[in-house]
Amino acid sequence: MREERRSNFSRRRVIKSSLAMMAGGALARAAEAAAAETEPAIKNVNTNSSPSALKITDMRYAVVVKPGPSPCVIIRIDTNQGVYGLGEVRDIAGPQYALVLKSRLLDENPLRIDYLFQKIAQFGGNARQAGGVCAVEMALWDIAGKVYNIPVYQMLGGKWRDAIRIYADTTESMDPVEYGKRAKERKAMGLTWMKMDLGINVLEGMPGTVMQPAGMSQWEKYAQPNLFVATEVTDKGVDRLCEYVAAVRDNIGYDMPLSMDHLGHIGVKSVIRLGKAYEKYNLEWIEDVIPWFYTDLLKEITTESPTPTLTGEDIYRIEDFEKLCNEHAVDKIHPDLATSGGILQTHRIGDMAFGYGVPMAMHFAGTPVSGMANVHCAAATRNFLALENHALDVPWWQDLVEGVEKPIINQGYTKVPETPGLGVTLNDDEVRKRLKPGTEYFAPTPQWNEVQSWDDALFS
Numbered sequence: 001m002r003e004e005r006r007s008n009f010s011r012r013r014v015i016k017s018s019l020a021m022m023a024g025g026a027l028a029r030a031a032e033a034a035a036a037e038t039e040p041a042i043k044n045v046n047t048n049s050s051p052s053a054l055k056i057t058d059m060r061y062a063v064v065v066k067p068g069p070s071p072c073v074i075i076r077i078d079t080n081q082g083v084y085g086l087g088e089v090r091d092i093a094g095p096q097y098a099l100v101l102k103s104r105l106l107d108e109n110p111l112r113i114d115y116l117f118q119k120i121a122q123f124g125g126n127a128r129q130a131g132g133v134c135a136v137e138m139a140l141w142d143i144a145g146k147v148y149n150i151p152v153y154q155m156l157g158g159k160w161r162d163a164i165r166i167y168a169d170t171t172e173s174m175d176p177v178e179y180g181k182r183a184k185e186r187k188a189m190g191l192t193w194m195k196m197d198l199g200i201n202v203l204e205g206m207p208g209t210v211m212q213p214a215g216m217s218q219w220e221k222y223a224q225p226n227l228f229v230a231t232e233v234t235d236k237g238v239d240r241l242c243e244y245v246a247a248v249r250d251n252i253g254y255d256m257p258l259s260m261d262h263l264g265h266i267g268v269k270s271v272i273r274l275g276k277a278y279e280k281y282n283l284e285w286i287e288d289v290i291p292w293f294y295t296d297l298l299k300e301i302t303t304e305s306p307t308p309t310l311t312g313e314d315i316y317r318i319e320d321f322e323k324l325c326n327e328h329a330v331d332k333i334h335p336d337l338a339t340s341g342g343i344l345q346t347h348r349i350g351d352m353a354f355g356y357g358v359p360m361a362m363h364f365a366g367t368p369v370s371g372m373a374n375v376h377c378a379a380a381t382r383n384f385l386a387l388e389n390h391a392l393d394v395p396w397w398q399d400l401v402e403g404v405e406k407p408i409i410n411q412g413y414t415k416v417p418e419t420p421g422l423g424v425t426l427n428d429d430e431v432r433k434r435l436k437p438g439t440e441y442f443a444p445t446p447q448w449n450e451v452q453s454w455d456d457a458l459f460s
C-alpha cells in the first residue's frame with residue numbers, strides 16, 4: 001500500500017544517519033555496535049520493525065460491495081513502525097463489529113496475538129457477530145508475518161500442502177436440465193469438488209410435494225428453527241428433488257466430490273428421508289440441515305442418514321465444535337474462519353477434530369484478504385478438505401489484491417503464498433472502485449478511540 005511505503009522507516013537507518021553526523025567513523029561504529037547489542041531480538045527481523053516496541057496506533061476500514069454475500073469490510077490495523085495488517089469482517093456484517101474493539105487494542109503490542117484474542121473474544125458471538133474479533137485476529141497475523149518476514153502458515157507449524165483445493169457451487173435453476181448444464185460448466189473451470197444448493201424452494205407451486213400449514217408468515221418460515229415450522233417433504237417432493245441431483249451427477253459424473261447445502265426448513269425426519277434418497281448420488285455431505293446447537297437431533301440425523309452430514313459455519317470458538325466432534329453428531333465440520341475465531345482458533349479446531357476422526361472443510365464468502373487468511377490456515381491444518389469460494393463469477397474479485405500469483409484460483413486450486421504475512425496488499429484503485437456508495441477509503445476513525453462502556457468485567 002502506497003501509504004505504508006511513505007510512512008515506512010527503519011529505526012536502524014535513523015540511528016545510522018544520526019551516528020554518521022557524529023565526529024569520527026570509529027566512534028560511530030562503536031556506538032552502532034552498542035545499539036545493536038541492546039537489541040539482540042531484532043537480528044533476523046525485517047528492519048522496518050522493532051518487535052518489542054511495536055504498538056497499535058489505528059484501525060480503519062473500507063467497505064467493498066461485490067456480487068454474492070456482501071458488503072465485505074476490510075480493516076487495516078496500523079502500528080507505530082509503519083507495518084500494518086489487513087483483516088476482514090465476515091461478509092455482510094458491519095464495520096462496527098471491528099471498530100468497537102479499537103479502544104481495547106490501541107497501544108497494545110500486535111504480536112501478542114493470543115493474548116489480544118482472549119482480551120477481545122468476549123465481544124464476539126455466533127455467526128456474523130464474531131466478524132470483528134476474527135478480522136482483528138487476521139490483521140494481527142498479517143503484522144506478525146511482516147515483522148518476522150515469514151508467511152502466516154509457517155507460524156502455525158508449517159505446510160501440509162502447497163496448494164489449497166477450492167470448491168464452489170453454481171447458480172441454481174428451477175429446471176433440472178439447466179441446473180445440470182451449469183454444473184458441467186463449473187467442472188470445466190477445473191474444479192475438483194463442487195456443491196449444489198437444493199432446497200424445497202424448487203418445489204414451490206408444485207402441488208403435493210411439501211406439507212406445510214397454510215398462511216405462515218415469512219418470520220415463521222425462515223426465522224424459526226426448522227423444527228418449529230411443521231414442514232415435511234412428501235414422496236412426490238423427494239422424487240422431484242432427486243431429479244435435480246441426478247441431472248447434476250449425469251453432467252459431472254460420480255468421481256467428483258459433490259456436496260449439498262440449503263435443503264430448506266424441514267423437519268428432522270424429512271432430512272433423514274432425503275439423506276436416504278440421496279444415498280445413490282454419493283454426496284460428500286448435506287449441510288446445516290438443522291441449527292448446529294441441537295446436538296442430539298443432529299446426531300439422530302447423522303446416525304440415520306447414509307449421506308454424511310456437516311455443520312459449522314455459524315459456530316464461534318472451539319468449544320461447540322468439540323462437542324459436535326466428541327458426540328460424532330456430524331460427519332464433517334465446516335468452520336468459517338471469520339466466525340470461528342480467526343486463523344489460530346480454526347487451526348486448533350482442525351487439530352481437535354482430527355483427534356476425533358472428523359475432517360474439516362472451510363466455509364468462506366469474502367474478498368481475497370480473508371481468502372488468504374483461509375489459505376494459510378488450510379495449508380497448516382492436517383485434516384483440511386476443501387475451501388469454499390463464492391466469487392468464481394466475479395472477474396474482478398482477484399484484482400482487489402496484489403502480491404499473489406494470479407489467477408488466484410487456478411484449475412481449482414490456490415497456491416499457498418510464500419511472501420510475509422497474509423501475502424497480499426490492496427490494489428487501491430480497484431478497491432476504491434468497489435467501495436460501498438457513500439463510504440470512504442480507510443478514513444480516520446477517532447470516534448472509536450476511547451473505551452465507551454465498562455463491559456469487559458465478566459466476573460468479580
Ligand SMILES: [Mg+2]
Pocket residue numbers: 261262287288313363
Ligand atoms: Mg452453507
